[in-house]
Amino acid sequence: MKFINFEKDGRTSFGAVKGERVINLGGKLRDDMWAVDDLLEHGLLNAAKDIAATLEPDLELNDVKLLKPVLKPGKIICVGVNYANRNAEYKDGSEVKKYPSIFMRTPGSLVAQGENLVRPPESEQLDYEGEIVLVIGKAGRRIPESEAYSHIAGLTIMNEGSIRDWIRHAKFNVTQGKNFERTGALGPWMVSADEVKDYTDIRVQTRVNGDVRQDDTTASMMYPIAYLVNYISTFTELMPGDIIATGTPTGAGARFDPPVWLKPGDNVEVEVDGIGVLRNGIEDEIV
Numbered sequence: 001m002k003f004i005n006f007e008k009d010g011r012t013s014f015g016a017v018k019g020e021r022v023i024n025l026g027g028k029l030r031d032d033m034w035a036v037d038d039l040l041e042h043g044l045l046n047a048a049k050d051i052a053a054t055l056e057p058d059l060e061l062n063d064v065k066l067l068k069p070v071l072k073p074g075k076i077i078c079v080g081v082n083y084a085n086r087n088a089e090y091k092d093g094s095e096v097k098k099y100p101s102i103f104m105r106t107p108g109s110l111v112a113q114g115e116n117l118v119r120p121p122e123s124e125q126l127d128y129e130g131e132i133v134l135v136i137g138k139a140g141r142r143i144p145e146s147e148a149y150s151h152i153a154g155l156t157i158m159n160e161g162s163i164r165d166w167i168r169h170a171k172f173n174v175t176q177g178k179n180f181e182r183t184g185a186l187g188p189w190m191v192s193a194d195e196v197k198d199y200t201d202i203r204v205q206t207r208v209n210g211d212v213r214q215d216d217t218t219a220s221m222m223y224p225i226a227y228l229v230n231y232i233s234t235f236t237e238l239m240p241g242d243i244i245a246t247g248t249p250t251g252a253g254a255r256f257d258p259p260v261w262l263k264p265g266d267n268v269e270v271e272v273d274g275i276g277v278l279r280n281g282i283e284d285e286i287v
Contacts (some may be wrong), residue, residue: 082247
């Protein structure tokens with residue numbers, strides 16, 4: 001089932017998407033529950049699915065403003081260089097590392113479906129990275145790989161946008177280039193984990209102005225999804241509402257010769273099989 005956070009007539013709520021319509025679930029489980037975040041925090045995702053199954057849609061999808069599927073994630077954890085051919089794409093002669101690269105993003109660095117990514121005045125090197133995102137539904141520390149999937153509430157999509165030259169400002173630090181305000185996107189919704197049949201073979205494709213730039217499946221991951229949940233939960237307790245961006249395939253704009261950066265007027269689509277399409281335009285920041 002697809003779950004969204006949305007705004008309608010100035011009020012925030014959440015619901016389940018059915019075709020091109022929405023079942024408004026705000027306040028229907030509890031009077032104080034008005035976001036997908038609340039479902040995750042209180043472990044009521046299955047209850048929401050049960051209620052939604054008994055109701056008919058009462059809103060048109062086109063009539064609501066989609067918000068990020070998790071409004072206030074406790075942690076946004078990102079995995080770098082996770083597809084097998086991406087390490088070679090760097091052309092630096094380095095060997096594949098035993099453990100994944102991990103970094104964090106701030107909530108303010110991400111916008112929702114349909115909102116523009118913002119190119120800052122400090123750099124023209126705004127780049128795209130299409131990624132599959134795990135939404136954690138059950139807390140855990142040192143989660144065994146055999147139990148990893150049971151901690152996932154659902155999947156969503158991220159355009160893990162980057163300011164490339166700021167990524168290289170320091171020797172071992174990508175934080176600056178990954179956290180410019182509104183340079184990435186999350187959405188359009190969260191698909192509940194029961195819809196996922198095989199985590200080891202999910203396709204992700206990124207298109208810029210209709211041109212396919214990235215296209216691969218999770219079968220190419222060097223660090224599979226179950227391993228990532230295990231590894232990350234070793235050093236930090238995963239909590240409901242945390243999200244994990246699992247890495248991007250080869251084909252980002254930085255790898256073209258010469259590089260091809262995003263510019264105002266461009267349209268980026270990240271499509272993940274079984275989830276949907278995350279769509280965003282590009283604009284310059286006004287300062």
